[in-house]
Amino acid sequence: MRASRTPVRRGAAMTTAAPSPRVLDHPSRDDIRLEGVLHALSDPQRLLIVRELARRAAELTCSDFELPVTKSTSTHHFRVLREAGVIQQIYRGTAKLNALRRPDLDTLFPGLLDSVLLAATRQEERSARGDSPSGGRVG
């Protein structure tokens, strides 16, 4: 079942040879749905990816992340994030660069990404301190 498979192209029309840009399908800004974004962020691996992208504030390749899952699963998570409109992915050579779609997200849902990132950081700090349920040192 090999030779008849479609080449790489995922969204682009293959009318031309499409030499350089192996383009990936991204939702346009106005197609981004809040529920989809929340769902994308509700997975620990994906939340980790997003936090790292925000922290480094740079375009990172998929292999820059050291996730405790296989590469197949990584690919899956990156795709979910991309299709939800959270990240942007572009090929460069053999690598694929990932970047947060911060401007779009901030325009659509002001403050959402920031509060999620803050919440994730606080939660991590809390558990790092040892989360005693009845202790309640918060605030």
Add this chain to the structure above:
Amino acid sequence: MRASRTPVRRGAAMTTAAPSPRVLDHPSRDDIRLEGVLHALSDPQRLLIVRELARRAAELTCSDFELPVTKSTSTHHFRVLREAGVIQQIYRGTAKLNALRRPDLDTLFPGLLDSVLLAATRQEERSARGDSPSGGRVG
């Protein structure tokens, strides 16, 4: 599950010391997980419930919501919200009152709930105006 098949006996009348009259299990504040909250909010029905609870700023019975699902499914969604720590549920007579756990959420994840609610409102306004993709207007 949590309490398995506890027959929900009313506490006062029974001869045996009924431990839980009609009390529901809620996670303590420090057990609330960001991922769980995001996941709970990523379902359209549940997001609707939360928005309505925030809008009315009151305790509402389950049947105050007119969801396009059966009662069983409603119960399911309320349970998910409760177990994620998003809402609080208490029995009063035959009804069950639902309330947002806003203080807890705001303490744990400052600004998160507000930005989700704002995002939901904005998204609704956007689609009410006719959601033309690529015709974007920036705010």
Add this chain to the structure above:
DNA sequence: CCCGTACTACGATGCTTATCGTACGAGGGC
């Protein structure tokens, strides 16, 4: 031209979940 690296597609698997219908318990009104 061959090979290694980066990533993907496909298929499988097992878990979660959103939904329903039905039967039932708890409380209040008559």
Add this chain to the structure above:
DNA sequence: GCCCTCGTACGATAAGCATCGTAGTACGGG
């Protein structure tokens, strides 16, 4: 007492999804 309403539990079902392994494509370097 009887029964009605509110909500639950249980079982079923179908879909979704996180994960893996394997086999494959794309690109750049020797």
